[in-house]
Amino acid sequence: MDEFGLIARYFAPLAKDEPGALGLTDDAAVLDLPAGARLVVATDAIVAGVHFLPDDPPADIARKLMRVNLSDLAAMGAHARGVLLAAVFPRGTEESWVAEFARGLGEDVRAFAAPLVGGDTVATDGPLTLALTALGTVDARGALTRSAAREGDDIYVSGTIGDAALGLKAAKGELPGLDAGSREALTRRYRVPEPRLALGQGLVGIAHACMDVSDGLVADLGHVCECSGLGARITAAALPVSSAARRALAGDPALINAMLAGGDDYELVFSAPAAAREAVAAAARAAGVAVARIGIMTAGEGVEISDAEALRVDLKTGGYSHF
Amino acid sequence: MDEFGLIARYFAPLAKDEPGALGLTDDAAVLDLPAGARLVVATDAIVAGVHFLPDDPPADIARKLMRVNLSDLAAMGAHARGVLLAAVFPRGTEESWVAEFARGLGEDVRAFAAPLVGGDTVATDGPLTLALTALGTVDARGALTRSAAREGDDIYVSGTIGDAALGLKAAKGELPGLDAGSREALTRRYRVPEPRLALGQGLVGIAHACMDVSDGLVADLGHVCECSGLGARITAAALPVSSAARRALAGDPALINAMLAGGDDYELVFSAPAAAREAVAAAARAAGVAVARIGIMTAGEGVEISDAEALRVDLKTGGYSHF
Numbered sequence A, B: 001m002d003e004f005g006l007i008a009r010y011f012a013p014l015a016k017d018e019p020g021a022l023g024l025t026d027d028a029a030v031l032d033l034p035a036g037a038r039l040v041v042a043t044d045a046i047v048a049g050v051h052f053l054p055d056d057p058p059a060d061i062a063r064k065l066m067r068v069n070l071s072d073l074a075a076m077g078a079h080a081r082g083v084l085l086a087a088v089f090p091r092g093t094e095e096s097w098v099a100e101f102a103r104g105l106g107e108d109v110r111a112f113a114a115p116l117v118g119g120d121t122v123a124t125d126g127p128l129t130l131a132l133t134a135l136g137t138v139d140a141r142g143a144l145t146r147s148a149a150r151e152g153d154d155i156y157v158s159g160t161i162g163d164a165a166l167g168l169k170a171a172k173g174e175l176p177g178l179d180a181g182s183r184e185a186l187t188r189r190y191r192v193p194e195p196r197l198a199l200g201q202g203l204v205g206i207a208h209a210c211m212d213v214s215d216g217l218v219a220d221l222g223h224v225c226e227c228s229g230l231g232a233r234i235t236a237a238a239l240p241v242s243s244a245a246r247r248a249l250a251g252d253p254a255l256i257n258a259m260l261a262g263g264d265d266y267e268l269v270f271s272a273p274a275a276a277r278e279a280v281a282a283a284a285r286a287a288g289v290a291v292a293r294i295g296i297m298t299a300g301e302g303v304e305i306s307d308a309e310a311l312r313v314d315l316k317t318g319g320y321s322h323f
Helices: A005-013 A021-022 A058-076 A096-112 A163-170 A178-191 A195-202 A216-227 A243-251 A255-261 A274-287 A307-316 B003-015 B020-023 B058-076 B095-111 B165-172 B180-191 B197-203 B218-230 B242-250 B255-261 B273-287 B308-316
Strands: A029-030 A037-049 A079-090 A116-125 A131-136 A155-160 A210-212 A231-233 A266-270 A291-298 A302-305 B029-032 B039-049 B081-091 B115-123 B129-140 B152-160 B210-212 B231-234 B267-271 B289-296 B302-305
Touching: A005 A021, A005 A096, A005 A116, A005 A216, A021 A116, A029 A116, A037 A058, A037 A255, A037 A274, A037 A302, A037 B081, A037 B129, A058 A096, A058 A131, A058 A178, A058 A195, A058 A210, A058 B242, A079 A096, A079 A195, A079 B129, A131 B039, A131 B081, A131 B129, A155 A274, A155 B029, A155 B129, A163 A178, A163 A243, A163 A255, A195 A274, A195 A302, A210 A216, A210 B242, A216 A231, A216 A255, A216 A302, A216 B289, A274 A291, B003 B020, B003 B095, B003 B115, B029 B058, B029 B081, B029 B115, B039 B058, B039 B197, B058 B081, B058 B095, B058 B129, B058 B180, B058 B210, B081 B095, B081 B197, B129 B255, B152 B273, B165 B242, B165 B255, B180 B210, B180 B242, B197 B267, B197 B273, B218 B255, B218 B267, B231 B242, B242 B255, B255 B273, B267 B273, B273 B289
Parallel strands: A037 B115, A079 A116, A116 B039, A231 A302, B081 B115, B231 B302
Antiparallel strands: A029 B039, A037 A131, A037 B029, A079 A131, A155 A266, A155 A291, A210 A266, A231 A291, B039 B129, B081 B129, B152 B267, B152 B289, B210 B267, B231 B289
């Protein structure tokens, strides 16, 4: 099947909810934005062997591609408007693979109301390479950014942290001692992250700085610090950890390093003034996402974990109940 | 040099004219569009060995990447607003290569007032793969599309046709009999196309259908036919051919097939009613681009070349002066 056949059969149906996509038959899409809206746009590429495992289910690869990009919109507090896909397939990719990929993409296109509005398809000798551009909008109040944290702000993180780092290990068979249910839950978090769009939208006007966790909590909070000219002090015992991760940690406390230092959880880490605690809690409730207050922005620089020692001790003795 | 270093050193400077790019340090860009504007967006990926030669000059690869995408905006009659780059570099790419690539990209970013507003950088074992998303705007009169041709419309093409197909051959050393100056001119057209933004903008409200020539004139005009539910009849003798291409044809008349059937000239092929001939000429003059009237939209289907036989005869006898 040639490029035009693939597009007509598998990708054009993902464009049907957006007349401006012109059925993916034209040179570009033409989109109307709400009056007064500002355009928010991000692009992320994922490559087989780097960002996902080549034998991951194709529908999950599509979902991850969508979600890592939508997570960038979430971090700005934006509403999704549409996506464009540049797909570089290895020569000889089976049509059934493309069909499954498009099925997964289609589910997320509908789930997030982000129609496919354009793209490009190429076959090469290289690894599967997928670049997605996500388009979104924010209203006149503007977007959340990394650089807006202020000294004394509370630091929050959504959901749970470290699952994706453990999920990658589980998918690679590196957590053989862990129960199958926990392995499956962690692998799921690695393969199909949940972009926190509703939470990000609810935090506009409340949070100061915000970004999504794609390189690990410590590294990404470090970016907030750098961009805001501040430091952060977080309390390890306050970090939200899933029950599956807790079980993994019980078997190997040293896993905490991977959970904090690596991992693409695609949760939001954000700062807000102490006066906004009730507003943050209300936004989290409205979005249906838990948020944990894990520390404070300081006048220093870099990320300091105040109870790292206590953390290790707690973990060793099994006293990690706050995780 | 790591990803953040590369971005800060070579790519962030290409974002400095757009405050909404946030210095490429945030999750996404936040852009204001003119009041009442519609967003036009396209994405195209180019891969080493497929769309360019691996040893092409890096600055030219950057320019081609920019221009093939801007050409999609031109085909819609849009104004460029910004671009996002997903760059997948082969592991071990020299920093000097990236520096040259960014230099070429930077020249075009400035030349076309299309700042870099976001992107992603990855290193893999595969071939150099570059995906660019171009953002543009059209005003309330709307965008040109492929599907708006009407029966009886004149068919026009801008610039000259077939240079890029010959330029690829020249770059591969397949036109050894041609003079060096012509080879260089054709290679230049292959490597660095000229997106016809001003012409496309000038044609809004005048032309009916429009698209850019990226798969060869006959194939792309065929897309206009298909999308418009019409046929096209063109006169080979009316096709605009550069003096360099004319010299190549003198040596090998069969090259006309490659010139018509293949080649990414990134000229505009468009249709307009006969009553608009003066308006088309005025738009072309204002844009500083020649346009040639090459045929007519018919009630049939597909692209018919009315004087293909005459063409071949003319070419063989050297009587190809209209080219």
